[in-house]
Amino acid sequence: MLRPRIIPALLIQDKGLVKTVQFSNPKYVGDPINAVKIFNEKEVDELVIFDIDATTKGLEPDYNLLERIANQSRMPLCYGGGAKTVEQAQNIFGLGIEKIALSSAVLQNPNLITELAERVGSQSVIVVLDVKKKLFGGYEVFTHNGKKSTGIDPKDFVVQAQNLGAGEIIINSINQDGMMNGFDMNLIDKIREKISLPLTVLGGAGSLEDIEKVIKRHGIIGVAADSFFVFKGIYKAVLISYPSKLAKKILLNEYRN
Known part of the structure; x- marks a missing residue:
């Protein structure tokens, strides 16, 4: 049964x-393994992990770190960063990670979407787009x-990604x-009206009300956040959080299919 998802996103460097x-001034906030353990206890819907160095430095995914994360995780995992080939993607899946998020690799070679979808199934192939507003309108x-x-x-x-099998x-x-x-x-409205695929949005969550606004508008959608689940208060003290079972039930119950 499809339902909205509330998804913590972890950035690794x-x-x-x-x-x-x-996308600037990365601030160290802790050990990703400890964060995974805490999110396990909070029974999150899914966890998205991005290695923000891998692509920029031309590195392969850190398979050792990903194996440690996968071994600790009791929730579905999606990973993005550094993977450029079907073989690298299969190495990631072999560690127990369910989804791979691809960006620059599929922008340069869109057919990689189809190759992967045919090999591992469309449900495991995620296209992630980092989007910026243009000065005179548009994105x-x-x-x-x-x-x-x-x-x-x-x-x-x-639209192209959907047609290719993402x-x-x-x-x-x-x-x-x-x-x-x-x-x-x-931005969310414009993307949602173009595709029928599952859509997850990231960037901007500062409260449960922000998450609720997206779900009220679009129903079955993934709402991801990073800072909101890691920082607390105006001084941004590091405190990993996630909606309680009751808060999440209230937030999501109306929008279940």
């Missing part, structure tokens, strides 16, 4: 857990931690990353 603001996809422009309109590429789209707003002042609802 140099084997540590970090948080960014608009553009960026890669390499938001530093490399592609000239690609995300509305066009999500199982899910993740839209990450660079402008809203770490701001904790709400999601870019205009």
Whole structure:
């Protein structure tokens, strides 16, 4: 049964857990293994992990770290960062990770979506697009931690990804990353109307009300957050959190199919 999902997102750099603001100034906030253990206890819907160094430095995924994370995790895992080939993706799946998130690799070679979907199934192939507002309106996809422009309109590429066999789209707003002042609802609306695939949105969550606003508007959707589940209060003390079972039940119950 499809239902909305509330998903913590973890950013990994140099084997540590970090948080960014608009894809800049990564701040070390702890050990990702400890974060996974805490999220296990909180019974989260799913966990998304991005290695923010792998692609920019041309590195392969850190299979040893991913194996440690997978061994500790009792929740579905999605991983993105550094994978460029079917073989690398299969290595990741072999560790017990259920989904792979691909960005620059499929922007350069869209047919990789089809190759992977045919090999492992569409449900495991996730296309993640880091999106920035253009100066005079519209949006553009960026890669390499938001530093490399592609000239690609995300509305066009999500349709192409769907046609090629992707199982899910993740839209990450660079402008809203770490701001904790709400999601870019205009961006979400524009992407949602283009595709029928499962959609997850990331960038901007600062409260349960922000998450609720997205779910009320779009129903069956994944709502991901990083800073909101790791920082507490105006001084951003590090405290890993997740909605209680009761709060989550109240938040999601109305939107179940």
